[in-house]
Amino acid sequence: MKIKTICCIGAGYVGGPTMAVIAQQCSHIKVTVVDLNASRIAAWNDADLNKLPVFEPGLDKVVGEARGRNLFFSTDVDQAIDEADMIFISVNTPTKTYGKGKGMAADLKYIELCARQIASVSKSNKIVVEKSTLPVRTASAIKNILDHTGNGVEFQILSNPEFLAEGTAIEDLLSPDRVLIGGDTSDKGQEAIQALVDVYANWVPKERILTTNVWSSELSKLTANAFLAQRVSSINSISALCEKTGADVNEVAKAIGLDSRIGSKFLKSSVGFGGSCFQKDILNLVYIAKTYGLNEVADYWEQVIIMNDYQKNRFSNNIVSTLYNTVSGKKITFLGWAFKKDTNDTRESAAIQVADNLLNEQAHIEVYDPKVSEERMYADLDYLNTRTEAENRALLKVLKDPYQACKESHAIAVLTEWDEFKTYDWQRIYNNMLKPAFVFDGRGILDTKALEKIGFVCYSIGKGSK
Numbered sequence: 016m017k018i019k020t021i022c023c024i025g026a027g028y029v030g031g032p033t034m035a036v037i038a039q040q041c042s043h044i045k046v047t048v049v050d051l052n053a054s055r056i057a058a059w060n061d062a063d064l065n066k067l068p069v070f071e072p073g074l075d076k077v078v079g080e081a082r083g084r085n086l087f088f089s090t091d092v093d094q095a096i097d098e099a100d101m102i103f104i105s106v107n108t109p110t111k112t113y114g115k116g117k118g119m120a121a122d123l124k125y126i127e128l129c130a131r132q133i134a135s136v137s138k139s140n141k142i143v144v145e146k147s148t149l150p151v152r153t154a155s156a157i158k159n160i161l162d163h164t165g166n167g168v169e170f171q172i173l174s175n176p177e178f179l180a181e182g183t184a185i186e187d188l189l190s191p192d193r194v195l196i197g198g199d200t201s202d203k204g205q206e207a208i209q210a211l212v213d214v215y216a217n218w219v220p221k222e223r224i225l226t227t228n229v230w231s232s233e234l235s236k237l238t239a240n241a242f243l244a245q246r247v248s249s250i251n252s253i254s255a256l257c258e259k260t261g262a263d264v265n266e267v268a269k270a271i272g273l274d275s276r277i278g279s280k281f282l283k284s285s286v287g288f289g290g291s292c293f294q295k296d297i298l299n300l301v302y303i304a305k306t307y308g309l310n311e312v313a314d315y316w317e318q319v320i321i322m323n324d325y326q327k328n329r330f331s332n333n334i335v336s337t338l339y340n341t342v343s344g345k346k347i348t349f350l351g352w353a354f355k356k357d358t359n360d361t362r363e364s365a366a367i368q369v370a371d372n373l374l375n376e377q378a379h380i381e382v383y384d385p386k387v388s389e390e391r392m393y394a395d396l397d398y399l400n401t402r403t404e405a406e407n408r409a410l411l412k413v414l415k416d417p418y419q420a421c422k423e424s425h426a427i428a429v430l431t432e433w434d435e436f437k438t439y440d441w442q443r444i445y446n447n448m449l450k451p452a453f454v455f456d457g458r459g460i461l462d463t464k465a466l467e468k469i470g471f472v473c474y475s476i477g478k479g480s481k
């Protein structure tokens with residue numbers, strides 16, 4: 016079967032960039048990305064490519080090339096489903112905030128809504144692709160809903176999890192380490208797998224396209240994120256030990272990373288991992304293990320989250336204790352709010368927890384982030400419900416100029432590893448700060464030796480005192 020028309024439900028951080036790349040690479044396929052959120056779709060259609068709802072290096076170029084040719088963004092979900100041979104479901108699957116599994120399980124209500132809509136609209140056979148990250152065995156629930164329409168339409172369900180990382184989404188999509196496609200072992204299942212393999216084979220070398228059974232594919236996605244997050248928590252646990260012993264976590268990471276069995280990636284110690292997925296996916300894994308009675312497995316993975324919370328709290332506690340055990344009324348500057356550089360995404364960013372902790376200590380915070388909007392930062396804080404919206408706005412200010420944000424500050428905390436922070440005129444910043452001028456580098460990106468020469472008192476994650 017040759018795919019001519021694709022629909023993707025969900026125009027978010029995954030649906031938008033993923034479909035833009037498929038459309039760019041497969042000019043013979045019509046790709047329509049649909050979403051209930053009309054303002055998001057309007058932004059995807061904005062003539063000004065700087066106003067796309069997702070900031071990703073290179074995304075503007077890809078969208079600019081394909082949009083209007085064979086890439087379309089629309090709110091007409093029914094029409095796009097009706098027209099499509101293949102439908103990707105790329106909606107959000109957040110942690111449940113209510114009922115059974117609250118705070119752990121994935122909330123699959125958006126997935127189920129999509130399945131029901133596909134079931135009610137479809138008049139011809141379709142391949143339905145799970146692009147969202149889902150608990151293992153979700154495909155059987157989707158199949159159940161789709162197969163009970165009684166209108167004779169046949170559906171094949173595939174799992175095709177996405178491994179892109181934000182900030183490098185376009186690079187990752189154009190040159191993925193692997194593409195994973197899971198499907199049914201029946202002949203029709205294998206045909207469906209082949210149809211999706213053929214889409215990717217337009218630009219991905221065949222040996223990087225891996226096909227498995229559907230459960231392996233679903234579980235591989237949760238496992239990949241769990242392993243990646245585990246590496247960050249592992250090195251962060253060692254960073255605490257480094258600070259006590261005089262070892263340097265960067266040196267330790269380099270020394271162990273040169274062992275080819277360990278590898279050098281994902282060993283950068285930080286103020287804690289953030290992002291929309293690591294925490295939610297591990298919690299989901301923990302929940303699944305518990306539901307199968309595998310309590311030791313659940314406890315093992317939960318420790319990755321416990322260590323991450325510890326790392327965020329350790330960072331803010333260290334600021335308070337270093338500033339003579341009180342930050343009440345003191346101005347602390349945050350450089351960065353995004354969960355990593357080169358993205359405007361702030362979901363689960365460590366900055367939010369660190370800010371909340373310091374605001375509890377009555378600090379005054381001024382934030383500068385090159386890509387995150389003021390509304391986003393307040394929304395992140397308000398969501399925690401720790402204090403009133405008015406208090407959040409009184410205690411935390413958002414500035415557009417980093418030098419202004421650092422002016423008359425007691426301390427600077429680096430929360431995101433934006434490259435531009437390394438290029439600032441740190442002498443100028445020092446001159447305008449209160450003394451002693453403290454810098455807490457939560458990302459280990461600044462040249463602390465040079466800063467100390469200027470006169471700063473520096474703390475860098477995982478670097479012990481000499």
Ligand SMILES: NC(=O)C1=CN([C@@H]2O[C@H](COP(=O)(O)OP(=O)(O)OC[C@H]3O[C@@H](n4cnc5c(N)ncnc54)[C@H](O)[C@@H]3O)[C@@H](O)[C@H]2O)C=CC1
Pocket residue numbers: 024025026027028029030049050051052055092105106107108125128129146147148149177178179180181291292
């Ligand atoms: N953000 C990331 O870097 C990655 C995310 N994932 C997974 O991909 C999935 C999507 O993630 P994001 O794109 O970040 O989420 P997102 O929240 O940015 O986008 C999801 C979109 O789906 C739309 N939506 C929800 N229900 C809908 C419905 N019934 N009909 C039409 N539109 C609907 C929402 O309005 C929203 O715009 C999640 O399962 C996530 O775990 C996987 C890999 C990377």
Ligand SMILES: O=C(O)[C@H]1O[C@H](OP(=O)(O)OP(=O)(O)OC[C@H]2O[C@@H](n3ccc(=O)[nH]c3=O)[C@H](O)[C@@H]2O)[C@H](O)[C@@H](O)[C@@H]1O
Pocket residue numbers: 148177178179180181182240243247280281282283284285286287288289290291292293354355
């Ligand atoms: O499922 C997802 O959503 C995605 O989650 C991560 O991608 P992402 O969260 O976008 O970004 P990462 O580069 O993985 O960073 C996650 C967090 O870990 C932190 N991190 C990462 C690496 C490291 O060495 N140290 C470290 O602290 C980052 O600063 C960031 O806060 C995975 O890398 C992707 O493969 C996956 O598709």
